[in-house]
Amino acid sequence: MEICTGPFTRAFAAELLGTLIFVFFGLGSTLNWPSQLPTILQTAFTFGLGIGTIVQSVGHISGAHLNPAVTVAFLVSSQMSLFRAVCYVCAQLIGATIGAGLLYEFTPEEYHGNFGVNGPSNNATEGQAVTVEIMLTLQLLLCIYASTDNRRDDNVGSPALSIGLSVVLGHLIGIYFTGCSMNPARSFGPALIVGNFDAHWIFWIGPLVGAILASLIYNYVLCPQEQTFREKLAILLGKTPTIEVEEDWEERQEQPRRKSMELQTL
Numbered sequence: 317m318e319i320c321t322g323p324f325t326r327a328f329a330a331e332l333l334g335t336l337i338f339v340f341f342g343l344g345s346t347l348n349w350p351s352q353l354p355t356i357l358q359t360a361f362t363f364g365l366g367i368g369t370i371v372q373s374v375g376h377i378s379g380a381h382l383n384p385a386v387t388v389a390f391l392v393s394s395q396m397s398l399f400r401a402v403c404y405v406c407a408q409l410i411g412a413t414i415g416a417g418l419l420y421e422f423t424p425e426e427y428h429g430n431f432g433v434n435g436p437s438n439n440a441t442e443g444q445a446v447t448v449e450i451m452l453t454l455q456l457l458l459c460i461y462a463s464t465d466n467r468r469d470d471n472v473g474s475p476a477l478s479i480g481l482s483v484v485l486g487h488l489i490g491i492y493f494t495g496c497s498m499n500p501a502r503s504f505g506p507a508l509i510v511g512n513f514d515a516h517w518i519f520w521i522g523p524l525v526g527a528i529l530a531s532l533i534y535n536y537v538l539c540p541q542e543q544t545f546r547e548k549l550a551i552l553l554g555k556t557p558t559i560e561v562e563e564d565w566e567e568r569q570e571q572p573r574r575k576s577m578e579l580q581t582l
Contacts (some may be wrong), residue, residue, distance in 0.1 A: 324400070327378035328407050334370045335382045335411030339505045340419050341366045346432035347423055360487035363496075368480025375476065379464075383499040384408055385527035389457050392528050393535040394543060397554035405501075412505030420509050433512050434495040434503045434519050442515055448493040449522025450529070452486040456498050457530030465539065498523055 345362035346354050371380040381387045384405045391401040420431065436445040459482035462468075463475040483498070490496030497503045503519035535541055543551075 324403075327400075328403055330374040330378035331381060331404050331407035332411040332414075334374045334378070334380055335408045335501055336415035336418075338363075338366045338370055338382055339412045339415035339502055342502065343416055343419050343432040343506055344423075346429065347427050348429035349427055356488065356491055359491060360484045360496075363487055364480040364482075364484030366480075367483045368476045371479055372474075372476040378404070382408060382501070383523075384501055385453050385499060385523035386457065386460060388524055389461075389527035389531040391552070392531040393461075393541070394548035394551050396551070398552055399554050408501040409504055412501040413508055414505075416505035416509045420506075428510075430512075431506045431510050432495065433506045433510060434497045435512075435515050436494060436518070438492055440493045442518060445494045445515070446518045446522040446525075448490060449497060449518060450526040452490045452496065453498045453523040453526030454530045454533075456482050456486055457527045458534055461530065461534040461539075467539070494518065494522075498526075500524070 342359075342363045345359045348354070367382065370382060374380050379390075381390070381404055387396070387401050387404045387408070390396050391398065396404075416431075420428070436442055440448070456479075460475075460479055463472060463478040465472075486498050487496045490498070497519040500520045500523055503516065507513050507516055549555075
């Protein structure tokens with residue numbers, strides 16, 4: 317079984333640890349310290365730099381999804397098995413909860429503020445909020461697909477940098493509407509720790525819908541895959557022989573890693 321393989325175990329651990337670190341640092345930028353309240357730029361770049369750093373750190377191990385929406389998108393595009401996708405989402409939610417819990421315990425209570433819990437703001441309705449989350453996640457997933465597509469032979473640049481900047485872009489707009497999630501795990505962690513799930517559905521439906529749309533647009537319209545239906549079904553069901561799964565998974569993660577490590581000029 318896939319779960320018994322070394323690459324799978326390392327990938328699960330990488331998703332858990334990566335999401336833990338991302339949520340810890342990201343939420344840390346939203347705390348209300350008396351010397352300086354958080355700014356839009358500070359929060360946007362903290363989340364963006366966090367993603368870029370972790371993608372570079374564990375991208376070659378698990379693909380650095382760090383986000384249930386990303387995992388669902390790759391599941392829809394038949395790039396991972398259903399079993400692996402479920403395990404990834406579990407690892408991400410556990411990591412986000414631990415990261416939020418650690419930050420909550422390490423920070424004096426008077427500086428928690430709303431602890432980075434996402435919710436509609438500036439009189440945005442729930443409908444407006446979920447629409448914005450769809451758009452924010454759509455652009456993020458399009459960037460992820462394009463910057464990690466191993467079929468490209470042009471100057472891709474650094475996927476870690478590209479994805480990090482995409483997260484910054486989303487926050488520069490999304491913070492005004494929802495606090496900017498694009499990531500159900502990022503929203504789930506602090507919501508669970510402080511017990512505030514008001515309008516929490518927005519931060520599951522919005523990112524998941526946006527991610528699925530991006531997957532369909534990129535993989536079936538803009539840059540269609542050449543896999544047959546039988547090949548896609550085999551991947552989804554995890555029926556590929558174990559040794560082939562390990563080799564294919566490691567090779568698929570190695571290619572984007574090689575691209576990100578190369579110093580390329582524009």
